[in-house]
């Protein structure tokens with residue numbers, strides 16, 4: 001996952017894009033970039049690290065213009081450390097395009113070959129986003145007949161992108177001199193939402209972003225989610241046009257957004273992330289009650305931050321006291337999205353500290369939102385024991401992660417997953433817990449979608465079923481062999 005935002009206004013947008021990226025920082029910490037346009041010229045600043053460290057005043061001054069977009073990256077393809085792969089990507093024809101992408105393409109080998117052989121385009125990195133912008137540019141170029149660009153040409157190009165590209169992609173592009181284009185893959189795997197606020201007497205300032213938190217915190221009205229397969233084009237003068245560009249769109253959003261990635265105060269596809277996490281806690285409590293003798297638990301404890309809503313609900317439903325025994329260092333970011341296992345492991349210790357008084361002699365039920373590599377759970381169980389806990393029961397509000405995630409979350413390799421090829425008692429031994437309880441897949445799905453129009457979720461990392469066509473055993477092996485450096 002990454003965080004993306006695009007804004008069309010009649011006033012300078014650089015600060016608005018920056019502020020939006022700060023609100024989306026939880027979606028990516030590797031690098032960031034902003035591009036703006038003041039008519040025909042595209043201005044761009046990119047840097048490694050988080051938003052607050054990346055832009056200085058002189059960088060912001062170098063980003064004039066009334067249309068802009070921005071990106072915070074959590075790399076899933078290529079390299080997290082390669083500056084060349086920091087987004088936005090730029091191509092000079094047609095017109096000049098910059099693009100930001102949240103997601104991961106699964107037919108990159110075929111696309112790389114086609115772009116070279118048929119389209120005669122050069123790729124300079126191994127980023128899937130560079131592929132995507134070149135496919136879009138190529139299709140747009142093929143549509144243009146005169147010098148001007150019309151809506152049909154824009155939307156037909158997006159239809160062609162849907163035909164050629166497989167995987168997940170929520171994208172925003174600026175076409176210099178023309179407008180802002182946003183589109184979502186035909187399954188709507190990654191999120192994208194449209195908002196606006198009044199500007200002047202008749203017009204609106206428009207925003208497109210990964211999460212509603214970027215809209216609401218800045219006073220934008222949430223208009224709606226961009227539909228799977230849909231494209232939205234906002235002209236320089238603020239007219240908004242949209243069209244369904246996919247042949248068979250079907251909403252299958254990523255379950256992991258609700259489990260971990262998104263901020264709890266966002267609403268995605270009509271589902272409040274916070275409420276989904278509360279319901280995950282409710283269902284988990286039932287499973288805990290079914291498998292654990294209740295006398296075995298004195299307190300319920302979350303692992304800050306993401307498991308808090310679920311843990312509160314587990315405690316309430318079981319009628320057991322909720323205590324916060326792990327104190328979180330607010331200056332350490334999210335550990336799961338850091339690149340490299342050594343850094344992730346070290347950061348769990350830096351991030352969380354166990355308070356002895358909450359553990360000594362007690363039987364603890366620890367609740368986390370998910371267990372992926374087991375980095376957090378191993379350290380946490382160890383810390384709980386060192387702080388004097390008696391029995392440690394570990395529970396996860398998501399089911400075991402047993403399959404690679406190929407749609408925009410960096411868990412490409414089965415051997416990295418602590419649950420891969422193991423039964424639950426074996427995983428418990430691996431993380432050092434006395435008992436281990438996981439959410440059931442069906443309970444996770446019903447907890448997330450309850451009361452919404454969403455009927456299915458992209459949950460391949462839990463059940464091994466991939467919604468797009470190209471994900472074969474051979475592909476997974478290739479991903480494992482060439483995984484992110």
Ligand SMILES: O=P(O)(O)OC[C@H]1O[C@H](OP(=O)(O)OP(=O)(O)O)[C@H](O)[C@@H]1O
Pocket residue numbers: 260303304305306307333334335336337368369370371372373374375376377
């Ligand atoms: O099994 P693992 O590979 O360790 O991954 C799972 C853990 O990583 C995440 O926490 P993170 O520190 O990233 O963020 P948070 O503060 O939002 O919980 C998640 O909430 C789990 O705690």
Ligand SMILES: NC(=O)CC[C@H](N)C(=O)O
Pocket residue numbers: 001002073074075076077078085101102103104105127128129408409
């Ligand atoms: N997490 C993402 O959305 C990553 C986007 C893109 N695949 C990259 O690696 O840069």
Ligand SMILES: [Mg+2]
Pocket residue numbers: 303304305306307368369376
């Ligand atoms: Mg966590």
